[in-house]
Amino acid sequence: MVFFKKRKKEKKITNELPKAPNKEDLMIEIEKAEKLLENVNENNKIEILNQLGKLYFEAGEIDQAINYYELSISENKTIGQANNELLKLYNIKRKEAIDQKRDSDVQLYLKKIDELLKLSKDIIRGKA
Secondary structure: OOOOOOOOOOOOOOOOOOOOOOHHHHHHHHHHHHHHHHOOOHHHHHHHHHHHHHHHHHOOOHHHHHHHHHHHHHHOOOOOHHHHHHHHHHHHHHHHHHHOOOHHHHHHHHHHHHHHHHHHHHHHHOOO
């Protein structure tokens, strides 16, 4: 006989997916973040650059997202969110180029992926 056994709480299961923000809301958030970027101190700059990359990606603006993540990496050469997201975005662009049979763009994004992976290795080795 067990007297002090905790009861498991039942988790409520729903079939509803969380609502994705619409593009208009995302663009408002992007405007706010870009204004913050103009007056931000160096400590918060990387965080805002990454946030802008994320917001542009969610808005479907891949090129803008890439731009902000590349800025983030150029400002702060550490392995983190920007590296992971940038690798995903480069692969998306590479796949688009393959589908559209743009060989020069395929090579461009393969080169960018290689450079990003090399940078990651250099950071790990302490050479960046």
